Amino acid sequence: MIDLSGVHKAFGANRVLRGVDLSLPKGQSMVIIGGSGTGKSVLLKCVLGLVVPDQGRITVDGQDVTTGDRDAFLARFGMLFQGAALFDSMRVWENVAFRLLRGPGRLPKDQAREIAVEKLRRVGLKPQVADLYPAELSGGMQKRVGLARAIAANPEIIFFDEPTTGLDPIMSGVINTLIRDIVVEMGVTAMTITHDMTSVRAIADRVAMLHDGMIRWTGPVAEMDQAADPYLQQFIHGRADGPIESVR
Secondary structure, X not given: OEEEEEEEEEEOOEEEEEEEEEEEOOXXXXXXXXXXXXXXXXXXXXXXXXXXXXXXXXXXXXXXXXXXXXXXXXXXEEEEXXXXXXXXXXXXXXXXXXXXXXXXXXXXXHHHHHHHHHHHHHOOOOHHHXXXXXXXXXXXXXXXXXXXXXXXXXXXXXXXXXXXXXXOHHHHHHHHHHHHHHHHHHOOEEEEEXXXXXXXXXXXXXXXXXXXXXXXXXXXXXXXXXXXXXXXHHHHHOOOOOOOOXXX
């Protein structure tokens, strides 16, 4: 579904991606791990076509991400942002229905609200939440609203950017379960960026580790703990000593 071949991206002298090769099969959940500043978010933006690679090729379902109808291309994606990224001035249901009200094939307001309430129900929120504003919600509830918005238009591909950041362990577990259930239920292709190894084990079919602008290791999540790569082992076990330099 998503294929990256020899992808490079630099910002001035900062070479962020240095030849990324990665393939994500349709209907599977890929989690990309790696330290801060290793290029995970840049990689995601390249797939979306928001950042143009300096070299290499990225295709989604065989289509080059830099060509074709941008609106139709982006309509295939859903996105859960790291901080939920809800619009403060809009009610919850308007946030969830944002694309339905403004995107291609926009829906009447009452129909969009009905879908929004149903998506809120799918992530465990009651209908009365729909008319609240984001500031009236807890962090966990805001994250669920963000997830409802990500699935509102029934996308083929969903990106999750640090889905459990800032949440307590119980709410993180709730979000992980919701993500896994929704990915399986909808049959979507999912790509997640996270530092949370609990999330990795809960939602991944496959894992890829990005380090120094390249994929150090990729494979099924079931093989991650037995992998021989020292960079991967240091990262997943949170060890201070190893080939990944840490600030002391």
